[in-house]
Amino acid sequence: MQYLLVFIGVVLVGIVVFLAVGRRRPEAGPALPASGPILGLAESVPSLPPVLLPEHPTAQDVANMRLGVGLRGYRCDQVDEVLAVLAGEIDRLQEELDATRRGPVISATNQSPE
Template identity: 40%
Template sequence: MTLFLLVLVLLAVGAVVAVVTGRIGGGLGPATSTRPHRGLPEGPVLASDVDAVRFSLGLRGYRMDEVDAVLDRLREEIRERDEELAAWRTAEE
């Protein structure tokens, strides 16, 4: 039993030394923002508006309600633009 505890302590100390000296990497991913949710602005949606969208982090990822709201808005904008383009094309013919 004492030998088992000694080996366990040596392994733990070795792991700590390896992490401190940088031999074991990994680390954390890129930092995430703690800023509040920033959705799409009012009016027509531009590509730069989509680039600026930020979602708050939830328990298991991004907050689904925020993501769903942005996707719903984008779907409507794209649908309206498709209808407008179709109307222009039929008017040109």
């Protein structure tokens, strides 16, 4: 019985606090049009500077990289930029690797390149 009275007392105190805080709120601003933005889903303000990777990023550059957090995860524009730079670097390294695997070109004159 004592626990029930304590529970009811806590609920009553909560209701009083809820009502007291609700009365102190300023009046709501102008009504938003029906096609206006949905409250709470505004674009987040980036808290980190833009992601800048060098032209030829190293593993340390990628490890030190930090992305800004948006509404539902990392900011898409920053992720797209990082992926584009990394894809370009992977392509460049793959071309370089393919060139070394092909080996030197031997001419038809039996002379080795100098």
